[in-house]
Amino acid sequence: MRAARAWMLLLALMLLAACGGKSTRPTRAAGAAARYPPGRVDAASSPRADSFRDDLSRSQDSRYRDGNDSVPGDVPDLSKLVEPVPRVEPRSLYGNKSPYTVLGHSYRVLPSARGYDERGIASFYGNKFHGYKTSSLETYDMYAFSAASTTLPLPSYARVTNLENGKSVIVRINDRGPFHQNRLIDLSYAAAVKIGIWPKGTGLVEVRGIDPANPTQELPPPTVVTTGHPGIYLQVGAFSDRDNAERLAQRLRLANLGVVRVMEAEVNGRRVRRVRVGPLANVDRADQVSARIEDMGLPRPQVAVD
Template identity: 75%
Template sequence: MRVAGAAACLAVLLLAGCSATKPRPPHAGGVVRSSAHEPAAADRGSRVDHFHDDLNRPQDSRYRDSSDSVPPPIDVSKLVEPVPRVEPRSLYGNKSPYTVLGRRYRVLPSARGYDERGIASFYGNKFHGYKTSSLETYDMYAFSAASTTLPLPSYARVTNLENGRSVIVRVNDRGPFHQNRLIDLSYAAAVKIGIWPKGTGLVEVRGIDPARPGQELAAPVVVPRHPGIYLQVGAFADEGNAERLAQRLRGAGLGTVQVIDAEVNGRHVRRVRIGPLVDVERADRVSARIEGLGLPRPQVAVD
């Protein structure tokens, strides 16, 4: 589920936003109305509740629900995936760079060439009907998603690496700001690819350029083995520095430590990583322990 904390969301007010805090449009008087670029709910076959979203209210009282939840299972076979099309960038949610929880993010100029693997989560009832970072209304029955770096709006194909199921989503929100998460899916998208009801899953997110349809719309080939979760703790040009970090991690008993040779922008580096880890929960626990050692937050790699 989406986790972002009131402090984190307040930090990006009028900047990037997240489901819990949205930039305030001019002349709204605290009541935000739908974006001019938002597709009509009837066109999407969605069921968005109609009510006023008062952005002037404190975070702990803005939402109807205190915690997130999901409705009974839905038949996603009757829902239509969005058709990627060229759209103007949203006036809200695209400021770059922006900072949340002390971490700085940069918004990409486009989704073209974006291809990442990582952990997906999803969000549902608590945010349904409230404004996304682009000031569109979040509809958990539409195929949409939140990303920290993809421009708003943009499109991507999300593939569950554990079962090969995929869905095209329209990215119209910021998040997830929970460590180790790559993308937050709408409830419908999570059901479509089998992330629900588990709550998280290993995915590939491939950006779509609507101006160049074709190969980018095709589902990626999925390796027919269970993908592994790794935490990259550092990358060093100096072999000695890599080995010293590896020894420190081995001494902490966090799991199997690997030192991997790699080429990054034409430079030879040695990546220090831990894994494979058995599941997302284990990865979260190990990440917390790594940060407890005074080391930077590790990056998730899914191979």
């Protein structure tokens, strides 16, 4: 029984390994902490390196040495960082359980990254998690081009494009998260710097899965908004029945959350009515409106970026 309890604890920790927090803009570290980020595995001369241990048996709220996330004092020299080359890899023995539940929400892991193409909000993570184990039990390196996803298999590859400036990066997905509401992907610090998500903390991106067996079939880069910025919408529901869609839309309008639209679309040969709030001014506003929608007793809305 003791072994079984230990195994269940390990599984829970792997699912929560990196991205359960709500911070979207890590603070800047200074002094020795900037030169030797917590847990940095290549900082052999750091006086803290010998004492660092990632104890997976500890509870999530006490596992990390730092209470808050942060980033190094110096921006990395991107010219010296090499993007990963997608290659066929076996699925990790850890982090691919499906379905799984974190913070009351259930997720399903996709069979592969092939055909994956989603738009949403990206965040990133840094010092707090650097040197600790990811959900796949690899060591997180904030200076590598990697990322965390709730649904893409571990490991897999994707191209992440900032929809506001057109910059993109190939990342290797080796972690689970982000579990903060409304986030699509959590980028490593290096990946966030490369496409301009840092130092703002969040950004609107398109994430396209890469099939390493057919790399030449990668889709062309997405269209970038050259004036203004892509619109952020919250999809609260999708209905085949028009009356149900209109009833929900009216309820949302009475709550004064913003512009509410019922948009028709065809999905798998079926006509559906999507109830959306937006466009919203920015990520912070989207978070606020999303929280209010949940407070109304409605399901957590999905972010749509158009």
